[in-house]
Amino acid sequence: MKRRTFCIGCLIIAISPALPAISAEPIRATLYKSPQCTCCEGYAAYLRSNGFEVEVKPTNDLNQISERAGVPAKYQGCHTMFVDGYVVDGHVPVEVVRKLLSERPPVAGVTLPGMPTGSPGMSGKKTKAFVIYAVTKDGKEPTVYTRV
Amino acid sequence: MSAIANAATSRRSFLLGAAGVLATGRLPKASAQSSKTAREFTLTAAKGRTPLVRAQPETDVWCYDGIVPGPLIRARQGETIRIIVENRLGEDTTVHWHGIRLPLAMDGVPSISQPPIAPGQRFTYEFTPPDAGTFWYHPHADSLQQLGRGLAGAFIVEEPEPVAVDREVVWMLTDWRLTTEAQIASGFGNGMDAAMSGRVGNTVTLNGIVSDEEPVGAGERIRLRLINSSLARIMALRFQGHRPLIVAIDGQPCDPHEPDGGRVLLGPAMRIDVVLDMHGEPGRRYKVIDDFYDGLAYWLTELAYDDKPPLRAHILDPPLTLPRNPVPDPDLTTAQMHELRLQGGMMGGGGMAGMGGMSNAVWAINGRSMTGDGHAEMTPLLALTLGRSYVLTLRNDTAWWHPIHLHGHSFRVLSRNGRAVPSRQWADTVLVPPKQAVEVAFVADNPGDWMLHCHVTDHQVSGMMAVLRIA
Numbered sequence: 001m002k003r004r005t006f007c008i009g010c011l012i013i014a015i016s017p018a019l020p021a022i023s024a025e026p027i028r029a030t031l032y033k034s035p036q037c038t039c040c041e042g043y044a045a046y047l048r049s050n051g052f053e054v055e056v057k058p059t060n061d062l063n064q065i066s067e068r069a070g071v072p073a074k075y076q077g078c079h080t081m082f083v084d085g086y087v088v089d090g091h092v093p094v095e096v097v098r099k100l101l102s103e104r105p106p107v108a109g110v111t112l113p114g115m116p117t118g119s120p121g122m123s124g125k126k127t128k129a130f131v132i133y134a135v136t137k138d139g140k141e142p143t144v145y146t147r148v
Numbered sequence: 149m150s151a152i153a154n155a156a157t158s159r160r161s162f163l164l165g166a167a168g169v170l171a172t173g174r175l176p177k178a179s180a181q182s183s184k185t186a187r188e189f190t191l192t193a194a195k196g197r198t199p200l201v202r203a204q205p206e207t208d209v210w211c212y213d214g215i216v217p218g219p220l221i222r223a224r225q226g227e228t229i230r231i232i233v234e235n236r237l238g239e240d241t242t243v244h245w246h247g248i249r250l251p252l253a254m255d256g257v258p259s260i261s262q263p264p265i266a267p268g269q270r271f272t273y274e275f276t277p278p279d280a281g282t283f284w285y286h287p288h289a290d291s292l293q294q295l296g297r298g299l300a301g302a303f304i305v306e307e308p309e310p311v312a313v314d315r316e317v318v319w320m321l322t323d324w325r326l327t328t329e330a331q332i333a334s335g336f337g338n339g340m341d342a343a344m345s346g347r348v349g350n351t352v353t354l355n356g357i358v359s360d361e362e363p364v365g366a367g368e369r370i371r372l373r374l375i376n377s378s379l380a381r382i383m384a385l386r387f388q389g390h391r392p393l394i395v396a397i398d399g400q401p402c403d404p405h406e407p408d409g410g411r412v413l414l415g416p417a418m419r420i421d422v423v424l425d426m427h428g429e430p431g432r433r434y435k436v437i438d439d440f441y442d443g444l445a446y447w448l449t450e451l452a453y454d455d456k457p458p459l460r461a462h463i464l465d466p467p468l469t470l471p472r473n474p475v476p477d478p479d480l481t482t483a484q485m486h487e488l489r490l491q492g493g494m495m496g497g498g499g500m501a502g503m504g505g506m507s508n509a510v511w512a513i514n515g516r517s518m519t520g521d522g523h524a525e526m527t528p529l530l531a532l533t534l535g536r537s538y539v540l541t542l543r544n545d546t547a548w549w550h551p552i553h554l555h556g557h558s559f560r561v562l563s564r565n566g567r568a569v570p571s572r573q574w575a576d577t578v579l580v581p582p583k584q585a586v587e588v589a590f591v592a593d594n595p596g597d598w599m600l601h602c603h604v605t606d607h608q609v610s611g612m613m614a615v616l617r618i619a
Contacts, residue, residue, distance in 0.1 A: 035441035036345050036548065039495055058443040060348035060381075063335050064325070073338045078494060114339075115494060 043121030070108035178219035209298035218301025240264035252596030281399025325349035346380025367459030400574035401470035415551035517611030528617035
């Protein structure tokens, strides 16, 4: 059992180095979420049904984990995932994750801010296009990566 | 300004058999001066530095009298006390004497109770605590930052007759969100915290420092006063190898009972007094574990037994029952009923926008959102008749836990989801789990505009707050 959760931020660095994706094997991802948020489990299940291998880790340090990964507070989703060297924040559709991993742009990752209704893992109907932003670690304002 | 109580030397100075208590604990006490009419304390709110985590740099905090937690205030039941608060912060503040039934003007809600205390100014609080018990004090202005940066202290009101325990211990438990450099992380009030579980941190201190052990002696009976002064962290404490007996909740005595599953559930702002009979073995250590959040259990401290033989051969019997406080019993046959629906937040389903919209209001009570720390323009959600009994049903429509606090009163906790709550429990802050309903009852015997709000501070300041007018 952990002594306390202090310093969890240090762990992220150790586990996030990029592992080369091998097409025949499932893509491995680690998803950090609030221990009391249930929609994040829905997102993990969605990824699993799309062939990902997702390890879900509860944490109360989501805000710091996201910021450390390059996602500014107002662009954050409700969970933060690390996959193949990238951060994927929020309910990002799987095709966008695949696009990111195949194009491999020089960014820290992508985010779908907030919890839009109708996004993967969320209930409700999609009412408008999801705007997914690319984030970097140099403090620059995120840019639009894609709309789906 | 604070007298340091020397706990180390006095901790085994128990009183066998005889009724008596020795107040120890390591909390420095506020110094008091007697005057003609009231005992007087001073508290100064200012910035400071304190070692929260051993072997880490000191943490920049905001605190009372330079220490975290603030000085322990001890008063006697029915004794008038005067507390002069000086504000040396860079912003307005007030002090709320959480759980103490007192006149509205002394309640510390800015604009409603008093003008806020401006930087450099003083305000004198004076009141007579009618109830003995475990209370605490904290600002009610810019609450997220002021409480989250360390402004809080314990306030103990002693029974007129000492209670028969060997020793009394106060554990002020505080959650902090620290950076790896042990500094308070920025990001107070971010949208994600506001709409979810609030600013739950990553480091829990016991009386101001991460605790490795708390010394105990075999055979002794301890009254342990637990205070959760966290912004948002809910705790569920298990005492390995021990059977804590709850004897008071939020300062109000209850029938002594063991908590469900042996876990003492302590939401933000709640206090629970437990009696711990130390029937562990001399020289052994027993962990105190907080396992409230799934997958995030940690140990808070260890009960470290000294090597001395047990103080007594048999556990004391019967369990300790505390004398009742003069809280009026609500008349349930004539009580008027009101339902308060707690709404909003992430996964709230309809109503509130949840995330996305960057409006201040994320939460609501009965469709209305009062944000911030209290302000004069707020029209009351309910108008109650002075002297009448009321039953409030707190119905949590959200996906999150809410400790709901009513100012100026203690209430009887009647039922949870329609099932009667045993053990004659009273509270001023009741934890309402997601999708559940709690019924509380009280006599509206204290005139004024009283705050009712969630004590997950992020939830309070983003809409889960209301005013009950009693006249």
